[in-house]
Amino acid sequence: MILGPAAGDKVYHGILLELNRIVEADNLRPGDKLPSERELSERLKVGRSSVREALRALELLGLITTRRGEGTFIEHYRHNKLFDILGYYLLRDRKASRDLSEMRLILELDAVRLACERATDKYLQIMEKSISDAMQKIERGQSPVEEDFEFHRAIARASRNSVLQRIWIPLVEYSKAVREDSLTDERTQRAMIDEHQGILEAIRERNRDQAEARMREHLVQS
Numbered sequence: 001m002i003l004g005p006a007a008g009d010k011v012y013h014g015i016l017l018e019l020n021r022i023v024e025a026d027n028l029r030p031g032d033k034l035p036s037e038r039e040l041s042e043r044l045k046v047g048r049s050s051v052r053e054a055l056r057a058l059e060l061l062g063l064i065t066t067r068r069g070e071g072t073f074i075e076h077y078r079h080n081k082l083f084d085i086l087g088y089y090l091l092r093d094r095k096a097s098r099d100l101s102e103m104r105l106i107l108e109l110d111a112v113r114l115a116c117e118r119a120t121d122k123y124l125q126i127m128e129k130s131i132s133d134a135m136q137k138i139e140r141g142q143s144p145v146e147e148d149f150e151f152h153r154a155i156a157r158a159s160r161n162s163v164l165q166r167i168w169i170p171l172v173e174y175s176k177a178v179r180e181d182s183l184t185d186e187r188t189q190r191a192m193i194d195e196h197q198g199i200l201e202a203i204r205e206r207n208r209d210q211a212e213a214r215m216r217e218h219l220v221q222s
Helices: 011-025 037-044 048-060 082-092 094-118 121-139 145-158 162-174 176-182 186-204 208-221
Strands: 064-067 071-074
Touching (some): 011 048, 037 048, 048 064, 094 145, 094 162, 094 208, 121 145
């Protein structure tokens, strides 16, 4: 496929999309090495300067990393800066921020209802571990932001709905700043743990109404 400017877009915009197809076609994973600039230029039928510009954009977002003398490697999507950048602009807009919180509530309530039906011991254990790890962090005087994320992600995964999970992850990443701001003191952190334990208990008992009520209260509080 020969790429070229379309509707005023720069060539590298198209290259970014084609690079994703190459990653999928070559079955590349985080930590794997990307083809060289020369090979990408040949496969995409574009100049090396355009490839270099596209790679620079991906590196600025933290999606890839270049190691001198070794090449360019794929980073895990969780390490990228895209969500931080988008989240910054979204959260500056009050309406967008409200819409974000509203959408997260909808997804989380759906996820917890499905988790009550589909959660296996594997995901219940992940939830338990996230609560235990959060308690240890609080004892060390640290904020359990990542453990909060892991608890909610375990519920999304326990829903066993792949589309819900794919929407949930970036949505929660967008609201990362809100989560960090809401877990700044020990009282709030310990309240979070109590709420997580209540949600886990309801899921374990397969009590959809109670799980939904506790999740709603938890998200409203946070």
